[in-house]
Amino acid sequence: MxxxxxxxxxxxxxxxxxxxxxxxxxxxxxxxxxxxxxxxxxxxxxxxxxxxxxxxxxxxxxxxxxxxxxxxxxxxxxxxxxxxxxxxxxxxxxxxxxxxxxxxxxxxxxxxxxxxxxxxxxxxxxxxxxxxxxxRAGSAEMSVAPVSADKAQECLARLTQRQREVLQALVAGRSNKEIARLLGLGEGTVKIHVAALLRTLQLPNRSAAAAFGARELR
CATH class of the missing domain: 3.40.50.2300 (Response regulator)
Known part of the structure; x- marks a missing residue:
């Protein structure tokens, strides 16, 4: 409470x-x-x-x-x-x-x-x-094509530790400004990390990254 x-x-x-x-x-x-x-x-x-x-x-x-x-x-x-x-x-x-x-x-x-x-x-x-x-996987409303568990973990393994921290913050629904304060980074640096992790995970936007992270981060 x-x-x-x-x-x-x-x-x-x-x-x-x-x-x-x-x-x-x-x-x-x-x-x-x-x-x-x-x-x-x-x-x-x-x-x-x-x-x-x-x-x-x-x-x-x-x-x-x-x-x-x-x-x-x-x-x-x-x-x-x-x-x-x-x-x-x-x-x-x-x-x-x-x-x-x-x-x-x-x-x-x-x-x-x-x-x-x-x-x-x-x-x-x-x-x-x-x-x-x-x-829950398999919903027709899912906007990002599902990947296998092995493929998802392979993508996660390619992220740097900082990118994983940024991904966790995206799952938490934090804005770039909030992530910058949380991690002690500049907002521009956060934008670079977000863009890099989207490329690595082959995802179109931060909402898709949040959904991916909610499913796959342990």
Whole structure:
């Protein structure tokens, strides 16, 4: 359990879900204040005027939300906030897009209350929550052709130690700026490492790398 959480924001246009999620935050996770927003604009207004917000939970289908692009904008303007998606979508594209935008977790609404609380505890503890569906191979929605386990480990073995660290950070949904701070590197250096590991792994983008790393890193 995370100690002394204070203020959380739930951004979702489903009023009943906001009530249910707010109850979990206050009764089981110890938040003293839960703010609500029914649109992206309302959520951004609150993030801009309530600096005490430490956790923000966003739905992907509320008014104004353009998924990954909007989430990336939120990360830019509220870097101090732990940001997670709580969504009814279990699409790999949505999950990878959100993680690529730098959120700290993607939590499906289909989880039961106990599992949802555990997922939130993971996020609040500083870890990244990735739903199990992301690790399941064979989905028709998978945007990157699957490779054999031997081939995947062969690709990983060609990465330098620093590139593996950057890959782990991509799996965690961190932005280049966050990776630079985490590893003590320049942001330009991080971009070079990302480009190099994408070439080595023969992957098209950082979202694909995050999915690969979530499956293959041990």
């Amino acid at each position: 995370v100690t002394s959480p204070s203020c959380a924001l739930i951004a979702d246009d489903d009023a009943f879900f906001r009530i249910a999620l707010g109850a979990l935050l206050t009764r089981q996770l110890g938040f003293t204040t839960v703010l609500e927003a029914a649109s992206l604009d309302d959520a951004l207004d609150l993030l801009g005027t309530r600096p005490e917000i430490s956790l923000a939970l966003f739905d992907l289908s509320m008014p104004g939300m353009k998924q990954a692009a909007s989430l990336a904008a939120v990360r830019e303007c509220a870097e101090h906030v732990t940001l997670a998606v709580v969504s009814g979508s279990s699409s790999r594209q949505d999950i990878l897009g959100a993680l690529g935008a730098g959120v700290h977790g993607y939590i499906p609404k289909a989880l039961g209350p106990a599992e949802l609380v555990k997922a939130l505890e993971t996020v609040l503890s500083g870890q990244i929550y990735v739903p199990p569906i992301l690790a």
